[in-house]
Amino acid sequence: MIIGIVVGSVWATRKEQRLDGFKLLIVREIKPTGEKTNTYHIAGDLVDAGVNDMVLLTRGSSARQTEDTKEKPIDAIIVGVIDRIDLEV
Amino acid sequence: MIIGIVVGSVWATRKEQRLDGFKLLIVREIKPTGEKTNTYHIAGDLVDAGVNDMVLLTRGSSARQTEDTKEKPIDAIIVGVIDRIDLEV
Amino acid sequence: MIIGIVVGSVWATRKEQRLDGFKLLIVREIKPTGEKTNTYHIAGDLVDAGVNDMVLLTRGSSARQTEDTKEKPIDAIIVGVIDRIDLEV
Amino acid sequence: MIIGIVVGSVWATRKEQRLDGFKLLIVREIKPTGEKTNTYHIAGDLVDAGVNDMVLLTRGSSARQTEDTKEKPIDAIIVGVIDRIDLEV
Amino acid sequence: MIIGIVVGSVWATRKEQRLDGFKLLIVREIKPTGEKTNTYHIAGDLVDAGVNDMVLLTRGSSARQTEDTKEKPIDAIIVGVIDRIDLEV
Numbered sequence: 001m002i003i004g005i006v007v008g009s010v011w012a013t014r015k016e017q018r019l020d021g022f023k024l025l026i027v028r029e030i031k032p033t034g035e036k037t038n039t040y041h042i043a044g045d046l047v048d049a050g051v052n053d054m055v056l057l058t059r060g061s062s063a064r065q066t067e068d069t070k071e072k073p074i075d076a077i078i079v080g081v082i083d084r085i086d087l088e089v
Numbered sequence: 090m091i092i093g094i095v096v097g098s099v100w101a102t103r104k105e106q107r108l109d110g111f112k113l114l115i116v117r118e119i120k121p122t123g124e125k126t127n128t129y130h131i132a133g134d135l136v137d138a139g140v141n142d143m144v145l146l147t148r149g150s151s152a153r154q155t156e157d158t159k160e161k162p163i164d165a166i167i168v169g170v171i172d173r174i175d176l177e178v
Numbered sequence: 179m180i181i182g183i184v185v186g187s188v189w190a191t192r193k194e195q196r197l198d199g200f201k202l203l204i205v206r207e208i209k210p211t212g213e214k215t216n217t218y219h220i221a222g223d224l225v226d227a228g229v230n231d232m233v234l235l236t237r238g239s240s241a242r243q244t245e246d247t248k249e250k251p252i253d254a255i256i257v258g259v260i261d262r263i264d265l266e267v
Numbered sequence: 268m269i270i271g272i273v274v275g276s277v278w279a280t281r282k283e284q285r286l287d288g289f290k291l292l293i294v295r296e297i298k299p300t301g302e303k304t305n306t307y308h309i310a311g312d313l314v315d316a317g318v319n320d321m322v323l324l325t326r327g328s329s330a331r332q333t334e335d336t337k338e339k340p341i342d343a344i345i346v347g348v349i350d351r352i353d354l355e356v
Numbered sequence: 357m358i359i360g361i362v363v364g365s366v367w368a369t370r371k372e373q374r375l376d377g378f379k380l381l382i383v384r385e386i387k388p389t390g391e392k393t394n395t396y397h398i399a400g401d402l403v404d405a406g407v408n409d410m411v412l413l414t415r416g417s418s419a420r421q422t423e424d425t426k427e428k429p430i431d432a433i434i435v436g437v438i439d440r441i442d443l444e445v
Contacts, residue, residue: 056277131234162236186443268431
């Protein structure tokens with residue numbers, strides 16, 4: 001998984017029907033050190049995340065291993081809102 | 090998922106039979122900020138997208154999670170035409 | 179999917195038995211603009227492609243969604259020979 | 268698989284329920300030569316790894332091929348603590 | 357698939373039980389032109405490869421499509437020892 005910050009959302013009226021009802025958020029990838037990257041992901045939201053939340057992102061087929069995303073054409077989901085990062089080294 | 094702009098199409102007469110009937114579009118990846126990248130994807134089109142449309146792209150095995158792409162050798166599909174991006178941070 | 183040019187082939191006598199009989203081609207990735215990249219892929223050939231052909235490449239688990247590649251340890255296949263690219267933007 | 272050093276952990280109270288009980292570690296990718304990279308992965312821990320351990324990381328759908336991670340939205344796991352690297356060339 | 361040179365091996369006593377018995381080799385990725393890269397992969401060995409062998413590497417879920425790797429948490433395997441590369445362009 002990777003870490004990111006929610007920075008916005010994407011709206012699409014015309015879309016594949018299996019995506020109906022999904023909130024699609026824009027996540028900017030960051031390093032655990034806090035360093036911002038220039039990589040962005042569009043992810044389905046499973047934990048009611050909001051702008052500025054630091055989140056945990058799962059990608060690939062693993063993004064479909066939940067009740068809500070099973071058999072959906074989604075390749076990235078937000079699986080958690082991060083409370084704390086302990087970076088010890 | 091990622092965001093891109095449809096910039097063209099690809100034609101192949103000689104192809105794997107399971108690809109028959111698919112419109113294959115060229116999508117240029119962009120950042121949610123609008124910044125164009127030099128990364129391109131060839132994607133099956135599920136939403137009747139056209140040149141200049143901003144689209145949402147699903148990749149990997151998740152691209153096969155639709156009626157039209159099930160068990161097809163396709164690793165990228167356009168799943169939505171984007172109406173609006175809200176970038177708040 | 180991505181686009182590439184067939185630039186050669188790879189021969190392996192000692193190999194996993196499920197790969198027996200596969201022609202393995204070397205594909206140099208290019209941009210739809212024609213720009214050559216320094217990225218190469220070794221791909222199974224399903225469409226009798228030859229050196230200098232411009233081809234369409236499917237990667238990942240989607241490469242196994244054909245009669246010939248089902249349950250084979252292959253992660254990239256050539257699924258089409260490209261006749262024409264329309265790049266409009 | 269890739270090699271990394273455990274450098275910390277991530278805590279998320281609000282998370283997808285299938286992630287409950289997982290220890291999520293931060294792994295900094297390194298080269299087998301020992302060179303540190305600037306790439307980090309958040310991975311589920313299956314072998315009780317600790318900070319400063321050199322570990323082996325499996326990613327993608329293969330990360331779900333264990334009793335503990337089956338059908339979980341996890342795309343990276345620590346599958347071993349590395350005792351020794353023999354780099355001969 | 358990609359091409360690499362076997363440059364060493366990795367030893368882990370404490371590991372996920374499904375990895376027991378696997379020889380884990382370090383493969384340095386190379387270009388078909390012979391150019392060495394700074395990318396390394398840890399891969400299960402299915403063909404009794406040795407140091408300095410040029411090998412063919414399969415990654416992702418396709419790495420599990422063999423008798424030995426089925427349902428194992430392995431995301432890269434060596435599927436062949438390369439005898440010859442014909443690079444014609």
